[in-house]
Amino acid sequence: MSTPTASTTGGTVTVPAQRPTPQPPPELRGRTRVESVVVTKIACSAAAEIPEIQEVYFAGLPWTRSSGAEVRGDQATIRLNVSVAYPSRLRAVAARLREHVIGRVAEQTGLNVSRLDVNMIDLEGG
Amino acid sequence: MSRKTSHGNRWGLALVGLVLIVLGGGALSRGAAAAWGSSGTPIVDGDVRGFFTGASPWIWWLVAALSLLVALLGLRWLFVQARRDTTRGSLRLERSPSGATEVSADGMARAVAADVETSPAVLSADADLAGTHNRPEVRLRVVADETAPIGELSRHLSTVALPHMRDALERDRVPAVARVSLEPAPASQRMVR
Structure with a gap:
């Protein structure tokens, strides 16, 4: 067993150069957090891609809660206020909307959407 | 009331x-x-x-x-x-752990009323939703053109407006009550027969 020895010459102490500490791989450096505002925007723009969805409202009616998302760890819950074309099968539209938005949020942020509430505040057309 | x-x-x-x-x-x-x-x-x-x-x-x-x-x-x-029978707020379509779907009762009523108004026999229409989440009902107040054939109105309700609503809610039965009043049409909307 060799212990590093400090050689003393003329009052100065020379220590062996320290090995640089190995850095973690780049993908593990730092922490990425997706803010709920970002999730809300992704969800709203994904929702607007469904043909039956006429409009996605960020703010709801004055007495209801607005569209939004809440991120906890890798889980997100989303609430969307939308206007749907009438006549259309509302539950089928909601199911398609849910599938599309959940897929899009997972694809873009890696978050798992555990709950997506759909509030149809208006029906348009006829 | x-x-x-x-x-x-x-x-x-x-x-x-x-x-x-x-x-x-x-x-x-x-x-x-x-x-x-x-x-x-x-x-x-x-x-x-x-x-x-x-x-x-x-x-x-x-x-x-x-x-x-x-x-x-x-x-x-x-x-x-x-106290009123009509539904205020939202009608719940489904509720599961993956999320709830609600539709605004006012929005639904407006859409049904607009659908009823597409008939040429109808001058104006107004709707209210009543009943419960599991058994929604609709109450219609229709102002119809007194010179229009009344069969046209009932045909429109039973083949267009109400099937649309049943489709939207995905229900086999949505009870509906329509109160129809007849009024002379304004000259611009008079039907030519």
Whole structure:
């Protein structure tokens, strides 16, 4: 067993150069957090891609809660206020909307959407 | 006003009417008797005065409590007039761990009314949703052109507007009540036949 020895010459102490500490791989450096505002925007723009969805409202009616998302760890819950074309099968539209938005949020942020509430505040057309 | 309220109103009014008839009849017979001179005795005679002084003071507490009860019943009767059958807020379509779907009752009613208005026989329409989440109902108020064939209106309701609503809610049955009033059409909307 060799212990590093400090050689003393003329009052100065020379220590062996320290090995640089190995850095973690780049993908593990730092922490990425997706803010709920970002999730809300992704969800709203994904929702607007469904043909039956006429409009996605960020703010709801004055007495209801607005569209939004809440991120906890890798889980997100989303609430969307939308206007749907009438006549259309509302539950089928909601199911398609849910599938599309959940897929899009997972694809873009890696978050798992555990709950997506759909509030149809208006029906348009006829 | 809900059906329950109008039912209560009928009973309440009947009861009040009965009480007033009894009191009025009593006063009338008393007055008639006094007018023909057969009875000149005062209503509050010695017996009545004796009863009240004998039962004093608790009788006055009883009178106060009864008055308060009548006043509270009256207030409640007043407030139930605002009770409505129609659905306010949202109609829940589904609820599962992965999320709830709700549709605004007002939005739905507006859409149904707009759908009814697409018929040329209809001048204007208004709708309200009623019932529960599991059994939604719709109440329609339709103003129809008095010169239009009424069959056209019922055909439009039964083949267009109501099937659309049943489709939207994915239900086999959505009870509907339509109240139709006929009005002359404004000259610009008159149907040419």
